[in-house]
Amino acid sequence: MPMTDVELVKKAQTGDYPAFEDLVRRYQDRVYRLALGMIQVPAEAEEVVQDTFLNIFKNIKEFRGDAAISSWIFRVTANTALMALRRQRRKPHLSLEDAGPDFSEDGTRHVQEPTDWTIKPNELVLSGELKELIQTTMANLPEKYRLVLLLKDVEGLSNEEVAEALGLTVPTVKARLHRSRLIVRDQLDHYFRNQ
Amino acid sequence: MGLVVDYLDRTLAAAEFQDVGAHMHRCPPCVRFVDSYCKTSTLCQRVLKVPPPVELGGRLQAFLRSQLAMACNVGGRAKRG
Numbered sequence: 124m125p126m127t128d129v130e131l132v133k134k135a136q137t138g139d140y141p142a143f144e145d146l147v148r149r150y151q152d153r154v155y156r157l158a159l160g161m162i163q164v165p166a167e168a169e170e171v172v173q174d175t176f177l178n179i180f181k182n183i184k185e186f187r188g189d190a191a192i193s194s195w196i197f198r199v200t201a202n203t204a205l206m207a208l209r210r211q212r213r214k215p216h217l218s219l220e221d222a223g224p225d226f227s228e229d230g231t232r233h234v235q236e237p238t239d240w241t242i243k244p245n246e247l248v249l250s251g252e253l254k255e256l257i258q259t260t261m262a263n264l265p266e267k268y269r270l271v272l273l274l275k276d277v278e279g280l281s282n283e284e285v286a287e288a289l290g291l292t293v294p295t296v297k298a299r300l301h302r303s304r305l306i307v308r309d310q311l312d313h314y315f316r317n318q
Numbered sequence: 319m320g321l322v323v324d325y326l327d328r329t330l331a332a333a334e335f336q337d338v339g340a341h342m343h344r345c346p347p348c349v350r351f352v353d354s355y356c357k358t359s360t361l362c363q364r365v366l367k368v369p370p371p372v373e374l375g376g377r378l379q380a381f382l383r384s385q386l387a388m389a390c391n392v393g394g395r396a397k398r399g
Contacts, residue, residue: 140386144379144382147378147379147382148375151370151374151375151378152369152370152374155370155374156366156367156368156370159368159370160366165371169371169374169377169378172374172378173378173381173382176378176382177381177382177385180382180385180386238350238354239350239353240350240353240354240357253361253365254365257361257362257365257366258365258366261362261366272362273366276359276362276363277362277363277366277367278367279363282323282327297323297324300323301322301323304355304358304359305355307358307362308354308355308358311354311357311358311361312354
């Protein structure tokens with residue numbers, strides 16, 4: 124029977140390197156996806172993965188277990204990716220907030236009469252054009268929104284888990300999630316209207 | 319603002335959930351909006367939940383082991399010195 128995260132962490136904290144490697148194997152795919160979603164460049168995302176786990180390894184003895192290890196790993200990943208982005212800053216932000224829908228102070232807005240997206244997502248995903256649109260829209264989302272969307276909609280964390288990982292309140296997670304989904308939805312809606 | 323998130327997460331209070339559900343039954347634009355909102359999440363997941371390169375694990379373990387070995391060497395030299 125595989126060890127739990129808590130068991131692996133406890134062993135790793137005593138210097139059991141194979142236990143640490145097991146922990147790495149358990150999370151490396153999700154860490155890579157989050158890093159790639161933030162950084163966009165595979166080679167650089169891999170560097171973020173390396174730095175993340177090195178950081179985790181160096182500090183694992185200080186992990187007290189107040190939160191889930193997954194939250195800590197995602198938080199380190201997010202911080203490492205954000206630092207990498209700050210260093211690079213080669214991509215100026217096309218602010219979708221400026222170009223996209225207008226929000227009021229509380230995040231509400233008027234929605235245009237919705238288009239009927241009659242084509243099923245399963246069919247749509249095969250379209251290279253649509254895939255590129257989603258990737259570009261994600262890449263241009265403000266980082267704080269992108270992180271929440273990646274953790275919630277791509278990795279499937281609960282709102283509470285996202286909040287714990289990013290050090291946010293649940294209402295803030297919901298607000299950012301809603302806003303980021305609306306931004307992406309608006310881009311997709313525009314695409315479908317013109318099909 | 320968070321109503322649609324809570325509705326879809328089924329974290330609304332029962333009465334509020336029923337109210338929203340009842341509204342949805344008689345409001346086709348809301349139905350279309352919620353449908354497109356859900357599909358947005360689904361599409362994001364399908365496009366972005368990519369498998370990492372198969373060599374990722376091997377390269378990562380090699381990197382971490384090399385860092386560990388380097389740290390041990392430095393530590394060993396420091397102790398001997």
